[in-house]
Structure formats: C-alpha cells, structure tokens
Amino acid sequence: MIKKTTLVLIITVLMFNCNSGPNKRIIPNSSGRINTLSVIVDNDLWKGKVGEAMRSILAAPVEGLSQDEPLFSMKQMPPQVFSGFTTESRTILKVEKGSENGVSIKNDVFARPQTYIVVSGKTNEDIILELKNNSVKIIDAFKKEEIKEKQRQIKLSLFDDKALEQKLGFSINLASAYRTAKATDDFFWLRKDVSTGTMDLMIYQVPLSSIRKGDSAVVDVVRVRDSVGKVHIEGGLEGSYLGTEPAYAPYIFETILDNKPTLETKGLWDLKNAYMSGPFINYAIEDKVNNRYLIVEGYVFGPSLEMRDYMFELESVIKSVKIK
Template identity: 60%
Template sequence: MKIIYALAFSLLLFTSCNNGKGQRIISGSNGNINSLLIVVDNLLWEDSVGETIRDVVAASVPELTQSEPLFSLSQMPPTVFDGFATKSRTILKIEKGGPAGMVIKHDVYARPQTVVVISGKTDQEISEQLINNGDEIIAAFKKEELKENQRRIKISLVDDKPLQETLGVKLNFQTAYRIAKQDNDFFWIRKDLPTGTMDILVYEVPLNTIKNGDSTIVDIVRMRDSIGKVHIPGPVEGSYMITEESYTPYMNETKLDGKLTYETKGIWDVKNAFMSGPFINYAIEDVANDRYVVIEGYVFAPSVEKRNNIFELEAIIKSIRIL
C-alpha cells in the first residue's frame, strides 16, 4: 500500500511540474484590477526614476470628471520580491546596470501575467526607456487587465437573447446588470451602485448618420444627444442627457469585431439639471446591414472614483459580436 501511495505521489509531482508538452505548470496570478506592482530599489523609487515611473504609469486617466491614476501602484525592492509577491498579474521591474532596453514578458511567475522589464546603466537611461516606451508599456498592462476583467465577467453572464433577436448582436455582461428598458431597437442596461449607476446603451442608426471626415465627431455628438433626448430623461421635467458642451470629446478610429469603429470618450451632462459623468461610445460600422451598431457605457457616481467602473464597461463593450 505504501508503494502505491508513493507511486501516486510521484505521478502527481511529475504532472504538476510538466503538462506533457515540456511546459511547466505555474500557479494563477492575483491582484485587483488596474493594480500594478513596481519592483525597484528603494533609492531609485525615491529619486528621479520613481518620479518618472509615476509620471508614466500613474498619470491621470483622461476623460474622467476627477483626477485618477491609470494604475494603483505598490512598490517593493528586488531583495524582497519573492513568493506571493511574484504572483501579481502585472509587474514593472527596474533593473539598473545592464544595457538600456525594454522587454515585455508573459507568464513568468504566474498565469496570466504581464511583466515589463526596464533596464539601463544609469538613472537617466532608465528614465528615457520609461518615457520612450510609455505608450507600449501602458498598452501591455491594459491588455492584460482587459482580459482579466472579461474573464471575471464570464463567470456569471446574463442571457442576452433579446439583444441577439432584436439587434443581431451578442454581448457578455454579468448578472449584476439588468435590461432596464427595451424600445424597439434601443436597449438600456443598468447596474446599481451604492452611490449611483453604471449604464450601457445599445442601439442602431443608419449608416449615413456618421460620415467619415472632419464632421465625424460632430455627427457622433449629434447622434448621442438625439438619443439622450428621446430615451434618457433627467430628474426634472424637460431634462435629458446630452454631451458636455464645454468639453470636446476625444475620438479615435479602432476596430471592434474586426469592423471599423469610432471610439469616443468624453463627459456627459444633463440638460437643465446638475448631473454629469464620463462616457465611452463605440460606433461600429456594419456595412452588411447598412447601419452603425452603437454601444455606449457611462457612469453616474458623484464624489467617488470611476476609473474601474469605466474600465469594466469597456471590457463589456469590447466583448460585442455582430451576428
């Protein structure tokens, strides 16, 4: 019997170290969404290198109604970077002494995990690497966090059959959300917060609603303001959601579900009422059906941080598939 137990233990140990394909099995990563571990010597952290790190990865998130950092940072020196700490999902390591460079690694100590290593012989070289590669560093960490957010969302999904049958789109959103309003080809999906709500709008407009060119952002603002007037009433009679008139939204061309998409970020307001907050709007070009599928997320949560709320909405929106 002891021999059987020994053989079983040996087999378990072997399969734990090897998955049969020559690859090691590593434990799962951990960490809150948008939390970033910085592994850097204390002296560097307290000097110009630390200042540059904070300028790059803790810069304020644009298009929010209050200042919030891109990532919440925690720091530790390399001498204590061991054990549980190595399981953080996103890690920025600073290595002084080697040639200047930046390397992005995946699943080094845990899975899933993104580790960015910045090296340089001097403080100045390290800072230059951080600044020159800042956009790529942020994009790598954001990609990892988006995947993690979507993984968590999939744990408890709402049946999106009404969206599929009415608009021909599939969307992953969790059971904390509910379809608050359905009006023909318009859906209003809501999640209650202790201090407000998180909202998702899904609808379609004719393809000629948004023209590609100098008027694109004007067309998008006009479109969302008209939708707000019809479907999103404010707290008093005659009030409704509009785009903040004194703040020009940010617009970018991207792709969702492999289709040309206009990504717009800005501040929403309520006409004739004191309410506002951040929004993200995606207009997806669906040429086959002569339409734009528009999906927007916005947050109303006065006096509280909204970075992670908007990021969750972005993760939901980017799961959309046109059937």
C-alpha cells in the same frame, strides 16, 4: 515488491508531468486588484527621477473623467523583497539598472495569467528613455491583461442577452447584476446599481451615413448621442434629458472592435436642465454588412464616486461585443 514497483511508477509519472515542457509547468493563479501594478524598483530610484518618470506615464490622469484619477495604481517594493507571494501579482513592472538598455514583455513567468515587464538600462537616464520610448507598448500590454481579467470575472455570472441578439444582431457579455431599464426594437438601456449611483449602457444603431469620417466624426457622434438621449433617456425634471457636456471637448480615437473599424469617443455627459453629469465612453462600430453603425455607450452616475474602475468595467464589457 509490488508496493516498491508502484512507488517507482508514481514517482516516474510525477517527474514526467513536471518536466514534459514549459506548458506543463505548475504555477499558481495570479492575484491583485484591477488596474493595480506591482512595481519592483530600488527605493532610491523610486524616490528620484526614475520614479517620477514611471508615475508620469503609468499614473497619468485617465482621459475623459470628470476628475483626475491615475491610469494605474502602483505598489512599489524593492527587489530584495520580491519573492514568494509577491511574485504572483497579475501585472508586474520591474526596473533593472546596470543591464543592457531595453524593454522585455513576458507572460506567465511566476503566475497565470500574468504580464511581466522588465525595463532595463545602464544609467538612470537610459531607464527613463526606455520608459518614455516604450510607454504606449507598456500601457497597452498591461491594459489588455486587465481587460481580459475583467471579462473573465464578468463571465462568472452572465446577464441573459437573447433580446439584444434577436433585435440588434449582436452579443455582449454582461454581468447578471445589470437590469433592463428600457427596450425597444432598436434601443436598449441597461443599468447596474453601484454604491451611490448607477452604471449604464445604451445600445442602438444608426445608418452608416449618420457619422462622417475625418474631422466631422466627433461632431456627428455627439449629435447622434444627444438626439438619442433626448428621445429615450429623460430626466426627472421637465425638459431634462441625457446629452453631452458642451464645455468639455470629447476625445475621439480610431480603433478596432470585433475586427471592425470603430470610433471610440470619451467625454462628459450631462442631464440637460438638471445639473447632473459624469463620464461616458462611446463606441461606434462600423458594420458595413448591415449598412449601420452599432453604437454601444457606457456611462456612470455617482456623486462623490471615483470613476476609473467603473468606466474600465464598462469598457471591458463593450469590448466583448460580437456582431452576428
């Protein structure tokens, strides 16, 4: 009798836990490589104009790289095989033909964390229109999910950044694989070795007056980074230093980082007089309380390397900045 009562109690507890609301639902951990989408769409649609539209949006070249690399890598599969472990990808885009026109963005549908987006339309033309009209929203949702995942991975093994906090008044989540190449009271150069080169961060501050608003902003950002590079990052040849590639016009955007207005600049760096170059991403964070721009820049040197995922890691690192 006691054993029977105990068994009933266990079953009752298990049923309560499994049915006590959506937040108690037991779902598996998501998986997948960074910046790789699972694309669920009929083979015929994928091979036709719908697939072309998807690739033109989601596999468009990443801005600011020295060679064409896609925004996302895409793994297509037809709906018939979308079951079991294939539903556990972290980022999923599904196309449904014959349904009402629209775009639905959901989280943690089959796994956690997960961004699951459904694009639907009655005809091929409707689906293409929904993709184009919602491209910014779709890309932003996937990119935010991937940045969160990259930051989670970085937090598993953190670099000790007490000197950064003490001297420049901010914190940043860096993997322990980084090392300090140079440090002064107002400048830090951090490096991480990769297969045939390095990933680098340089961090410094300048007065608010150093960067003007409007059309002059990109000119000032380039002028500031070139002057800092000339002082702090010299090349192996006499007279060589880190600067900005003059033949490649940088992209500049206004964004928000740590709840502060920020200028995001993407372009190509070069080592003056030494014929070396690569991509950089520069964030100038407006810190009015301290009357300064805190500037955090990431760049990669790696001959023959694909740069997308390295630059994405640097972007994820920089977006963890918290000014004290």
